[in-house]
Structure formats: C-alpha cells, structure tokens
Amino acid sequence: MMSGLIWKLLLASACCSLTEVAAQQLVTIDTSLGRISGTQNSIRGDEYSKFLGIPYGTAERLQKPEPYGNFASNPLIATSYGSPCPQFSNGQIIGSEDCLTLNVFTPKRRRRNGLKSVMIWIHGGGLTTGSSDKYPLDVLAAANDVVAVSLNYRLGAFGFLSSPNDGLPGNYGLWDQQLAIMWVKNNIADYGGDPNSITLVGESVGAIAVTYHMISPTTPPNLFHRGITQSGSAFSLRFQDIRPEPNFQFVSTTFGCNGTRDELACIRAIPMNSLLASTPTLMYNPAIDGDFISPLFGEHLVQFTKDNYLQHGSQGLGNFLNYDILSGWNTMDGLVYVPAVEAINRAITGQDLSQGISEFVFGEVFKASSRGSFSESADLITTLALQFYMNEPTPLISKGRSIDDRRLEAFVNFFGDIGFKIPSITHLQIHSKTSSRRTYAYEFTYNPPGNGLSGSAGPEWLNAAANHRDEVPFVIGAVLAPESICSHTGLARCGRYNRREERFATNLMNHWTRFAKTGRLNNKFKQFRFRGGQSYMNLNINGTRRDTYPRSAAHRFSAGLDEIALRALGI
Structure with a gap:
C-alpha cells in the first residue's frame, strides 16, 4: 500500500507541464490528404500558421496503429488540440483512446518554394502522463524559420502493457510515435516542411523514445536525420523491461481474465476508466519485444555494462551511428x-x-x-x-x-x-x-x-x-510567449x-534550430x-x-x- 502511495506521488512530481489559446484567423490549404483549415497568427511580429489536432492514426486497444488516411471532412477543421491519451491528471481521469493526433506550426514562407527544416517534439511524462497541448511550439516555429510538430501517443497500460509470451509484445506508444514521424515524412511538404531535414527532439522519457527510434531495426533509413535528447536516453538498463510480464499478470488477474478462453480479448474489453483506475501505480518501460526493440540492443547493453562501458562495438545499435546528435542534462x-x-x-x-x-x-x-x-x-x-x-x-x-x-x-x-x-x-x-x-x-x-x-x-x-x-520553456520559446498562449x-x-x-531563450532556440537545420553548432561548441x-x-x-x-x-x-x-x- 505504501509503495502505491509513493509511486502516485512520484508520478505527480515527475509529469510534464507546459496549452494555448490565441487570436484566430482561419487559413485553409490543400494537401495530399484533403483540405485543412488552421489558424493564421502573429507573435512578436512573426507570422505563422498552426494546424492542431490532425489525426495521423487509428488503433484498436493493445494493437499497432494504422494510418488514418484522408481527412474525414472537407475541409478538416484543425483549430484545437486533439484529446490527450487516457491518463490521470490532478487525480482525475482524462483523455480518450481516440487520441492519435499531431500539431503543425509553420512560419510564413519567406522565399518561394523554400522548404524549412522540421523539428518533431516528443513529450515526457514517464510513459503515463503528458500530451502535446502542454508544449506550445508557436515561438519556436515563428521566430526561427522551422516547421515544428508535436504529437500524442498512447500511455500507461494502453501504450506499454506487455507480455510477449502471451502474444502481447507491447511498445504501442513507440509504434504510435513512429507512425506520426512517417506521417510527417510523407506530408510535411504540404505545410512548408522539408522531409529531408527532420530532427527528433525529446525531453525526459521523450528523449528515451528518441533514442529508441534511432536504434530500432524498424526505423527506415532517412526517416529522420538528427536527434536532440534532453535529460534522458535509452542507454540504461533501468529504462527497458527484460521481464515485463508482472504488469500484464496484475491486470489479467484483477479483471478475472486469466484462465479465460481468450485472455487478450478479455483485457481489450475492460472499460477505459476501469483499466486506468486499477493501474495508477504501475510503472512501465519499453519492452525488449524482438520487433521494435531488438534483443541485440539488450545484449549490447549487457555486454557494454560488463565491459565497463568502454569496449563493446556497434552491435544492436540500428541506425544510431548515422545521426548527428545533441544530448545533455540539467545540473540537478x-x-x-x-x-x-x-x-x-x-x-x-x-x-x-x-x-x-x-x-x-x-x-x-x-x-x-x-x-x-x-x-x-x-x-x-x-x-x-x-x-x-x-x-x-x-x-x-x-x-x-x-x-x-x-x-x-x-x-x-x-x-x-x-x-x-x-x-x-x-x-x-x-x-x-x-x-x-x-x-x-x-x-x-x-x-x-x-x-x-x-x-x-x-x-x-x-x-x-x-x-x-x-x-524546456527556454528551448521551445514558451519564455517569449504571451499569456494567451x-x-x-x-x-x-x-x-x-x-x-x-x-x-537567453532566444540564444538557446538559435542553437537548437541551427543544429536542426545543419547538424552543426557554432564555434563555441x-x-x-x-x-x-x-x-x-x-x-x-x-x-x-x-x-x-x-x-x-x-x-x-x-x-x-x-x-x-x-x-x-x-x-
């Protein structure tokens, strides 16, 4: 009981924070998926457009996502953020399982046919909390001539419940992220973004996710080109589940699914609120599923550990060595x-x-x-x-x-x-x-x-x-954002x-966006x-x-x- 209380309090302290409301003027563009209407805005004299709550995927519970496809309406009205994925927020259950949406912030085009480098933000929150609306990327895009994208992905049991031996490989939240990155690769040119200059940016568990995308054998070459990781990395045994079955067994036993003819069907039928309410203290890590995360990566970390982090080669690292990276931490x-x-x-x-x-x-x-x-x-x-x-x-x-x-x-x-x-x-x-x-x-x-x-x-x-x-508020520009945002x-x-x-925020954004555009930092670095x-x-x-x-x-x-x-x- 005490451990449950402790984990609730840890989650409350470690979740993310940073939504946005602004004066709106509609702007409509034609894309390969249909017409879409967002809002045209100005911040500190810089004009930009934003398209919020764009659906990029659909997913059945505890299954890989599928592309959403063409927009259901014409035009799609993209003026408000999509629903967060199911989670606890201030002790209340919020969100919907229909939550796979992303947001695009694009600056005014300053030269004809000039596509701009793209930065995709993956939020933190311990794989149990967080949503894209908490991170306003308005200033980052408008003032720095980049296209910025944020996204939602499934969390907690919905995104990371796993038991490979029971036919549940897990890592669905990572698959969501990959599908969103693929959507950006295939569609961002419609919004003025360059599909050949994409940088992933993540903070905390979002940084861990960026690392996993770099090392995953399922990541196509050139899907993205650079990675920025802020206070987090997958290069730790603490952030992977070699044996993820206990969470699955807990859920199955709690709802009487163990021993049934179709255990997975039983778990998939649990009402959303009931599943969340029964698992507030469960902790999740990406699992070595043999698909998104290769067993070779787990073996690499094992050998790297035994060799005192110095001797092992590149086995199991996927495309990790093919990216420029910027990585760091905070003092405490x-x-x-x-x-x-x-x-x-x-x-x-x-x-x-x-x-x-x-x-x-x-x-x-x-x-x-x-x-x-x-x-x-x-x-x-x-x-x-x-x-x-x-x-x-x-x-x-x-x-x-x-x-x-x-x-x-x-x-x-x-x-x-x-x-x-x-x-x-x-x-x-x-x-x-x-x-x-x-x-x-x-x-x-x-x-x-x-x-x-x-x-x-x-x-x-x-x-x-x-x-x-x-x-975070410095590198995404929230320091410069008005209260309305x-x-x-x-x-x-x-x-x-x-x-x-x-x-200071302007300088940091200059560093981050220079890296996203060129893979380089100035000579001070x-x-x-x-x-x-x-x-x-x-x-x-x-x-x-x-x-x-x-x-x-x-x-x-x-x-x-x-x-x-x-x-x-x-x-």
Missing part, C-alpha cells in the same frame, strides 16, 4: 523528485524536509520507483547508493549539515545520475566512440526564479541548481519572464569526443562556457549497479 535533474519525497516524508514522519530524510525514506522511495532490470535488486542497490553518495563530496553541502540533510542531497544526486545524467553521457560516449557523425553535449545550469522548489519546506540548496525540465501550460511565470531570460576531450557547453543566463566531463566515480559506480541488477536477474 534529481530535484524533480523532491516534492514527492517531501510528501512521502510527511506521510511517514509527519515532518517536512528542513531536517532532511531518514535512511528508511530514502530506501522506500527508491524501491517504489525501481522498474525494469533494477526491480529485483532494489534493496542491495539502495544500501550501496547510500554508502557511495554519503561519502561523495558535493558542492552544495556545507560543513555542519546534519546527516539527514546530507542524505537528502545524496538522494537528489543519485536519482539525477542514474535517471538522467549518466544515461545521457553513456549515449554521448557510445556515439562519439563509434560514429563518424557529429556529437554535441551540453549541461543546462540556469535555475529560473519561481520555477523550481520555492514551495518546498527544505534547505536552501534545493533552489540552488537547475531542476529537471527547467530548460502559455496560460494553461502550468508554466509558473507565464508571460512574466524578464528581458535577460528572453534573450566543441564536439564531444570519446578520445580527445569529452567537451560540453555549460548553458547559463550569465554566459556559456566550455567544460570537460571527467570519467567520474559516479559513472563507474552506476556501471557496477547495472551489473548487480543483471546478476539478480540471472544474466
């Missing part, structure tokens, strides 16, 4: 879990975080959040993590802090490392070691005032570093960013090279500077944890 991504830890600490001890956390709370949170390959060895890993991170010097803890306060910092650093930073760096190391394409890295270090943990009753250092997702996004300071922050300086750019409002990633003790420690997890699974 692990801070995203602090609100959940605070709530859990109150539930267990009746206290806030001003005095830190106990060893028991540390362990309970990690065990409840363990999934995939880590679930069988959570107790041992918790013990080792406490020993390591309590003795690892950190810049934020001053002398005289209590041991419980140091333990809270250890928790933040541990979760930030294993969940975000180390998978991202591994992603960069593998690519730069084995690919001839460009490899760029960054660390986002700016902590926007009022956008972090100011409401948490804890030590001051909780507000001293960049939290998970802090970069960002008022429903959950952005804490919607319409109230200062001039320095606006200039030195490429990340496995042999020859693992350089990355420190991105801050006070200026950028070049740093070099050391082969840290934390990276080696994480590799050791992976090997422990494999042994627990008998691998």
Whole structure:
C-alpha cells in the first residue's frame, strides 16, 4: 500500500507541464490528404500558421496503429488540440483512446518554394502522463524559420502493457510515435516542411523514445536525420523491461481474465476508466519485444555494462551511428523528485524536509520507483547508493549539515545520475566512440526564479541548481510567449519572464534550430569526443562556457549497479 502511495506521488512530481489559446484567423490549404483549415497568427511580429489536432492514426486497444488516411471532412477543421491519451491528471481521469493526433506550426514562407527544416517534439511524462497541448511550439516555429510538430501517443497500460509470451509484445506508444514521424515524412511538404531535414527532439522519457527510434531495426533509413535528447536516453538498463510480464499478470488477474478462453480479448474489453483506475501505480518501460526493440540492443547493453562501458562495438545499435546528435542534462535533474519525497516524508514522519530524510525514506522511495532490470535488486542497490553518495563530496553541502540533510542531497544526486545524467553521457560516449557523425553535449545550469522548489519546506540548496525540465520553456520559446498562449501550460511565470531570460531563450532556440537545420553548432561548441576531450557547453543566463566531463566515480559506480541488477536477474 505504501509503495502505491509513493509511486502516485512520484508520478505527480515527475509529469510534464507546459496549452494555448490565441487570436484566430482561419487559413485553409490543400494537401495530399484533403483540405485543412488552421489558424493564421502573429507573435512578436512573426507570422505563422498552426494546424492542431490532425489525426495521423487509428488503433484498436493493445494493437499497432494504422494510418488514418484522408481527412474525414472537407475541409478538416484543425483549430484545437486533439484529446490527450487516457491518463490521470490532478487525480482525475482524462483523455480518450481516440487520441492519435499531431500539431503543425509553420512560419510564413519567406522565399518561394523554400522548404524549412522540421523539428518533431516528443513529450515526457514517464510513459503515463503528458500530451502535446502542454508544449506550445508557436515561438519556436515563428521566430526561427522551422516547421515544428508535436504529437500524442498512447500511455500507461494502453501504450506499454506487455507480455510477449502471451502474444502481447507491447511498445504501442513507440509504434504510435513512429507512425506520426512517417506521417510527417510523407506530408510535411504540404505545410512548408522539408522531409529531408527532420530532427527528433525529446525531453525526459521523450528523449528515451528518441533514442529508441534511432536504434530500432524498424526505423527506415532517412526517416529522420538528427536527434536532440534532453535529460534522458535509452542507454540504461533501468529504462527497458527484460521481464515485463508482472504488469500484464496484475491486470489479467484483477479483471478475472486469466484462465479465460481468450485472455487478450478479455483485457481489450475492460472499460477505459476501469483499466486506468486499477493501474495508477504501475510503472512501465519499453519492452525488449524482438520487433521494435531488438534483443541485440539488450545484449549490447549487457555486454557494454560488463565491459565497463568502454569496449563493446556497434552491435544492436540500428541506425544510431548515422545521426548527428545533441544530448545533455540539467545540473540537478534529481530535484524533480523532491516534492514527492517531501510528501512521502510527511506521510511517514509527519515532518517536512528542513531536517532532511531518514535512511528508511530514502530506501522506500527508491524501491517504489525501481522498474525494469533494477526491480529485483532494489534493496542491495539502495544500501550501496547510500554508502557511495554519503561519502561523495558535493558542492552544495556545507560543513555542519546534519546527516539527514546530507542524505537528502545524496538522494537528489543519485536519482539525477542514474535517471538522467549518466544515461545521457553513456549515449554521448557510445556515439562519439563509434560514429563518424557529429556529437554535441551540453549541461543546462540556469535555475529560473519561481520555477523550481520555492514551495518546498527544505534547505536552501534545493533552489540552488537547475531542476529537471527547467530548460524546456527556454528551448521551445514558451519564455517569449504571451499569456494567451502559455496560460494553461502550468508554466509558473507565464508571460512574466524578464528581458535577460528572453534573450537567453532566444540564444538557446538559435542553437537548437541551427543544429536542426545543419547538424552543426557554432564555434563555441566543441564536439564531444570519446578520445580527445569529452567537451560540453555549460548553458547559463550569465554566459556559456566550455567544460570537460571527467570519467567520474559516479559513472563507474552506476556501471557496477547495472551489473548487480543483471546478476539478480540471472544474466
């Protein structure tokens, strides 16, 4: 029961935030799928059009999606976002299973027949929450001369319930994404986009998804051309299910489907709200299904782990080595879990975080959040993590802090490392070691005032570093968006960013869109090279500077944890 409460709180803290309402003037265009009407808009003097809620696929429950085909009406009215996919939001069930839609933001054409580079945004949310309407891409497209696309995909049990031995391979949410990318490839020229210059961009679990599209054997060559991953990568055993059957067994048993003549038909017939209500604490990972994700990739990670992340070749990497990549992390991504830890600490001890956390709370949170390959060895890993991170010097803890306060910092650093930073760096190391394409890295270090943990009753250092997702409103341009566009996004300071922050956002968008257009960054960015300086750019409002990633003790420690997890699974 406690683990269920803990996971609910973790989901509440780690889901996404960032919708949009604007003055509308209809614009209608002819496309190969039929006529479509969107809205023509202007933002800060830049004109653009947007087409919202375009259906790209249809899907039966727990089956691969099929292309939607031609528009059902003529013209299709595309002036509002489509329904989110089924999920919990603020404790309420929202969404519809008819949710496979995407949105296109296209700037005014500035030259005849000039097609523009395309950026496809894949949202985060732990594979259980999130929707495209939370990420307004208006400014990104209008001010930077790119076509921007966002999309919905199936989540939770609807997108990732899996049991290959029972005829349910899973990964339906990834198949949805791939179908949306194919729709963009085939149709984006109708909206002024260049099908031969497509960049995938993802944050958190969206970044993990981008990695899986790069390595999937089902991804056609040249479907897309570059990848940007923000605080996430699939290069971690923690983000794949080698044994996904327990979730399937739980659902089947809960609804009396096990032992029936057609178990899958029984599960597919469960009412949407009932299925969601029964599974709010289940955690999901992409499964090694032998189709979208090759067993060779799982074997690659296993061998890569046993070889201490240094020796293994390119087996199982699909097209990963054929893309230019930009990958990075935020200073303290692990801070995203602090609100959940605070709530859990109150539930267990009746206290806030001003005095830190106990060893028991540390362990309970990690065990409840363990999934995939880590679930069988959570107790041992918790013990080792406490020993390591309590003795690892950190810049934020001053002398005289209590041991419980140091333990809270250890928790933040541990979760930030294993969940975000180390998978991202591994992603960069593998690519730069084995690919001839460009490899760029960054660390986002700016902590926007009022956008972090100011409401948490804890030590001051909780507000001293960049939290998970802090970069998102800057790189998509929401910092520059008026309140009419960002008022429903959950952005804490919607319409109230200062001039320095606006200039910072403009610079970051310039970096991201330059990479999307050319695969290059300006000369300030030195490429990340496995042999020859693992350089990355420190991105801050006070200026950028070049740093070099050391082969840290934390990276080696994480590799050791992976090997422990494999042994627990008998691998």
